[in-house]
Amino acid sequence: MNFVAGSTSFSENFSTSVAIIGAGVAGLYAAYCCGLAGIDCVLVESLATSGGQCLALYPDKRTYGIPGFHDTKAKEFIERLSMQCLCYPKKVLFNHKVENILKGSENAFLLETVNRQLGEKFNVHSRYVILATGIGDMLPNIPQTISGLDKIDKSSDFIQHSCMRLDLYKNKRIVVVGGGDSAIDFAIDIAKVAKNVMLIHRRDRFTCETSKLDIVRELENSGKLNLSLEHNVSELIEEGEKRKVVIKDKNQILTFIETDHVVFCLGFIVNCSSLLGLKKLGLKIENDLVKVNVDTMKTSVDGFYSAGDVVTYPNKKKGIVQCFFEADRAIRSIKSEILGVVLCNSI
Numbered sequence: 001m002n003f004v005a006g007s008t009s010f011s012e013n014f015s016t017s018v019a020i021i022g023a024g025v026a027g028l029y030a031a032y033c034c035g036l037a038g039i040d041c042v043l044v045e046s047l048a049t050s051g052g053q054c055l056a057l058y059p060d061k062r063t064y065g066i067p068g069f070h071d072t073k074a075k076e077f078i079e080r081l082s083m084q085c086l087c088y089p090k091k092v093l094f095n096h097k098v099e100n101i102l103k104g105s106e107n108a109f110l111l112e113t114v115n116r117q118l119g120e121k122f123n124v125h126s127r128y129v130i131l132a133t134g135i136g137d138m139l140p141n142i143p144q145t146i147s148g149l150d151k152i153d154k155s156s157d158f159i160q161h162s163c164m165r166l167d168l169y170k171n172k173r174i175v176v177v178g179g180g181d182s183a184i185d186f187a188i189d190i191a192k193v194a195k196n197v198m199l200i201h202r203r204d205r206f207t208c209e210t211s212k213l214d215i216v217r218e219l220e221n222s223g224k225l226n227l228s229l230e231h232n233v234s235e236l237i238e239e240g241e242k243r244k245v246v247i248k249d250k251n252q253i254l255t256f257i258e259t260d261h262v263v264f265c266l267g268f269i270v271n272c273s274s275l276l277g278l279k280k281l282g283l284k285i286e287n288d289l290v291k292v293n294v295d296t297m298k299t300s301v302d303g304f305y306s307a308g309d310v311v312t313y314p315n316k317k318k319g320i321v322q323c324f325f326e327a328d329r330a331i332r333s334i335k336s337e338i339l340g341v342v343l344c345n346s347i
C-alpha cells in the first residue's frame with residue numbers, strides 16, 4: 001500500500017467537521033478515532049507522506065514503548081498505522097502546508113493551505129481543528145560553535161542528523177554525538193552494520209533507559225562501539241576524502257578522530273512559528289508549544305484542539321503512546337461537544 005501523495009490538485013474549497021493538521025502519529029490516530037466516532041474529517045500534511053518524525057527522521061530505528069510493536073522499525077510501524085488510519089478521512093491532502101488559520105463566521109475555521117509542489121492555494125473550512133503539527137519545521141540541533149561547519153560543502157554527506165539510511169553506514173567509521181535515547185538508539189543500530197562507532201557525549205553518563213546501557217556495554221566489549229564521555233565536538237574537518245571530528249575534553253586536550261560520517265543526535269530546534277494565525281486566534285503558546293487542558297485536549301480557543309508533540313501540559317512526556325492517548329481524548333471531547341453531552345470520566 002502506498003501512502004505517498006498522488007497528483008492532488010483542487011480548485012474548489014473543502015468543508016468538513018474536523019480538520020486535522022499533520023499526519024504524524026497524533027494526526028493519523030486522530031483520523032482513526034474520527035472514523036470510529038463517525039465524525040467526518042480532512043487530514044492535511046505538508047510532506048508527501050504520512051508518518052511525521054518517525055518516517056522523516058528515524059525510519060530505520062526501532063521504536064520503543066509501543067505495546068505490541070516490540071523490535072519494530074519506525075517505518076514498519078508507520079506503514080501499519082497508516083494502513084489502519086488513512087482509510088477514514090474523507091480527504092487526505094499530502095504536500096499541502098497549512099499556512100494560516102482564521103476563525104470565520106458561525107464558529108467555523110478557515111485553513112489556508114498551499115500545495116508545495118504545484119503552488120496552488122486551497123482552503124479547508126471546518127467546525128473543529130486538531131493541531132497535530134508535532135515539532136513543526138524540523139531543524140536538527142547542530143551547535144554553531146563547532147569550528148569548520150561553514151567550510152563543509154552543502155552537498156557533502158559528512159554531517160548526518162538522523163538514521164535515514166542504515167545502508168549509508170555499512171562498513172564505515174561513524175561518530176555519533178549525543179547522550180539521550182535517540183543517540184543511544186542510533187549508536188546501537190548503526191553499530192550492527194558499521195565498521196565501528198564512536199559515541200561522544202559531553203557528560204559522564206547517559207540519560208537513556210537503563211536496559212539500553214546493557215546493550216551499549218555488550219557492543220563496547222565486542223569492540224563494535226567505543227565511548228568518549230566528557231568530550232565536546234570542537235571542530236569538523238573535511239579535506240577531499242579525509243574527514244575528521246575533533247573532540248575536546250575538560251582539560252582542553254584535543255583528539256582527532258578519522259571518520260566517514262558524523263551523526264548529530266542532539267535533538268531538534270522547534271519552529272512552530274511558521275504557522276501563522278495561531279497567536280492571533282488567541283491560542284496560549286508557551287515555548288513554542290500549545291497549552292491544552294489534558295482532560296479534554298482543548299486549547300484556549302473554542303473548537304480548537306491539539307495533540308502530540310506540539311502540546312504542553314503539566315508532566316507532558318513526548319512519545320508515541322502519548323500521541324494515541326491525546327488524539328483519542330481530543331476526538332472524544334469533540335464528539336461530546338457535537339452530541340451536547342459532558343464527557344463521563346468515571347472509572
Ligand SMILES: Cc1cc2nc3c(=O)[nH]c(=O)nc-3n(C[C@H](O)[C@H](O)[C@H](O)COP(=O)(O)OP(=O)(O)OC[C@H]3O[C@@H](n4cnc5c(N)ncnc54)[C@H](O)[C@@H]3O)c2cc1C
Pocket residue numbers: 021022023024025026027044045046047050051052053054057058062063064065066096097098099132133134135136137182274275307308309310318319320321323
Ligand atoms: C530520534 C527520535 C527517536 C524517537 N524514538 C521514539 C521511540 O522509540 N518511542 C516513542 O514512543 N517515541 C519516540 N520518539 C518520539 C516520537 O517520535 C514523537 O513523540 C511522535 O512521533 C510525535 O508525533 P506527532 O504526530 O506529534 O508529530 P510529528 O511526528 O512531528 O508529525 C507532525 C506532522 O505535521 C506536519 N506538519 C507540521 N506543520 C504543518 C503544517 N503547517 N501544515 C501541514 N502539516 C504540517 C509535519 O510535516 C509532520 O508530518 C522519538 C523521537 C525522535 C526525534
